[in-house]
Amino acid sequence: MFGKAKEREEAPQKEGFFKRLRSRLNRGDSWLTYDLANLAPGGKIDADTLEELESLLVMADVGIETSQRIIADLEKRLARKELKDVAALRAGLREDLLDILSPVSEPLLVPEQSLPYVILMVGVNGAGKTTTIGKLAKRLQSEGRSVMLAAGDTFRAAAVEQLQAWGDRNDVPVVAQQSGADPAAVIFDAWQAAKARNVDVLLADTAGRLQNQQGLMDELAKIKRVIGRQDEDAPHETMLVLDASQGQNALAQAEKFHEALGLSGVTVTKLDGSAKGGILIAIAGKLGVPIRFIGIGESADDMQPFSAPEFVDALLASSN
Numbered sequence: 001m002f003g004k005a006k007e008r009e010e011a012p013q014k015e016g017f018f019k020r021l022r023s024r025l026n027r028g029d030s031w032l033t034y035d036l037a038n039l040a041p042g043g044k045i046d047a048d049t050l051e052e053l054e055s056l057l058v059m060a061d062v063g064i065e066t067s068q069r070i071i072a073d074l075e076k077r078l079a080r081k082e083l084k085d086v087a088a089l090r091a092g093l094r095e096d097l098l099d100i101l102s103p104v105s106e107p108l109l110v111p112e113q114s115l116p117y118v119i120l121m122v123g124v125n126g127a128g129k130t131t132t133i134g135k136l137a138k139r140l141q142s143e144g145r146s147v148m149l150a151a152g153d154t155f156r157a158a159a160v161e162q163l164q165a166w167g168d169r170n171d172v173p174v175v176a177q178q179s180g181a182d183p184a185a186v187i188f189d190a191w192q193a194a195k196a197r198n199v200d201v202l203l204a205d206t207a208g209r210l211q212n213q214q215g216l217m218d219e220l221a222k223i224k225r226v227i228g229r230q231d232e233d234a235p236h237e238t239m240l241v242l243d244a245s246q247g248q249n250a251l252a253q254a255e256k257f258h259e260a261l262g263l264s265g266v267t268v269t270k271l272d273g274s275a276k277g278g279i280l281i282a283i284a285g286k287l288g289v290p291i292r293f294i295g296i297g298e299s300a301d302d303m304q305p306f307s308a309p310e311f312v313d314a315l316l317a318s319s320n
Contacts, residue, residue: 017304021296022314024272036093036316037086045083050074053093060278061247066285070096090316097312100281105308106290108237108265110145116194116202118227118234120187122220122257123241125208128269128295130159132241133203134166135295135303140201141170148197150190150204151176152183152223163205173197183207183219184226191230204235217260224261239265239292244279251282258287267303269295277315280306 039049050071057067070093077083077092110117119136123129130153137147149167153159157179167174175190187204194202204227206220227234240257242250250268257263266289268280280291294311295303 017296017301018307018310018314020302021271021294021311022317024296025277025314025317036090040086040089043085045078045085045089047075047078049089050078053089057278061251061282062278063248063251063282063286066100066282069100069285094312094316097281097315098308100285101291101308101312104284104288104291105306106265106292107305108239108292110140110143110201116148116191116199117236118191118202118204118231119237119239120204120206120220120223120227120235121239121241122206122261122263123208124253125156127208127241127243127246129208129241130162130166130205131298132267132269132293132295132303133163133205134170135300136293137166137172137203138170138300139303140203141172145200146198147172147201147203148190148194148199149174150187150202152187152190153205153207154179154181154183154186155207155209159205159207173199184223187223188226188230191227191234195230213256217256220261237264238262239267240289241267241269242279242283244268244271244277247279248282250279251286254283254287254289258289263287263289265290265292267291267293267295268306269303272296272302277311280311 039052054067054071057070058064073096074083074092083089083092121129121133133149137149140147149163149172151160151163151174154177160176164174164176175186175193177186183206190202190204206223207216209216224235238261240254240263242254244250254266266283268291271277271294284291291306293303294306
């Protein structure tokens with residue numbers, strides 16, 4: 001998807017991104033900043049050390065089940081006398097985290113066929129969904145893709161205005177209707193326009209809140225059905241946008257959206273607002289849905305493709 005020149009161009013930017021990620025994760029009172037040496041002041045790793053580590057993992061939003069999975073493996077290592085010191089504990093923890101995160105470290109790849117490639121963006125209000133659409137549109141443009149936006153969140157006038165602002169900023173067409181219009185009709189019109197103009201990617205925004213949760217899921221399911229009638233493979237990507245600072249609430253959201261819609265990707269925003277970061281591990285361990293992007297700020301460069309090794313290294317970087 002990227003040429004070699006593109007890779008060289010983005011390498012320093014990506015390196016800078018993960019350096020910023022490390023600095024923003026490694027602050028506050030959490031397991032990320034609580035150096036592992038503090039768990040074993042005498043340097044000896046024992047059952048009490050692992051019990052305290054498990055508590056820190058749970059408090060860091062890794063979740064009980066996934067934390068237990070990690071600790072169970074570390075206990076086996078301890079029984080085999082492999083955890084002789086803090087360095088061995090760090091290496092073992094890194095390996096366990098990579099085992100969980102590597103399978104979901106899958107970049108978003110847009111094929112040349114099946115155009116327009118439809119990406120349905122879902123998530124609750126406040127997660128950064130519309131902003132993520134704007135950032136993703138700019139990224140796709142930088143890859144040489146033509147993009148169109150569909151303002152499917154017709155319940156909030158501010159959402160349509162925000163999407164149109166991103167469209168103006170990036171010179172991307174936006175299909176919108178009056179407030180209160182049928183979201184499925186808006187996205188259907190956008191699909192027809194994208195098809196007629198040979199647009200590569202259609203990014204469809206959706207509402208994040210209706211009168212009740214079931215109403216929201218029914219509306220999103222209707223949108224998927226309407227798009228599917230035009231192209232049986234569409235939407236080609238159903239991407240959930242989650243706010244990292246929501247912790248276990250974000251995991252609950254992911255489970256509900258996945259159950260109702262069958263997610264194919266997740267983008268986690270606002271990691272700069274959470275010193276924990278464990279929610280990605282919880283999502284990977286519980287759902288196994290690909291994590292496409294992570295975000296640490298407002299600018300377009302503050303959203304980058306998820307990399308399991310770089311993320312784990314950011315989590316385990318010493319705060320000293």
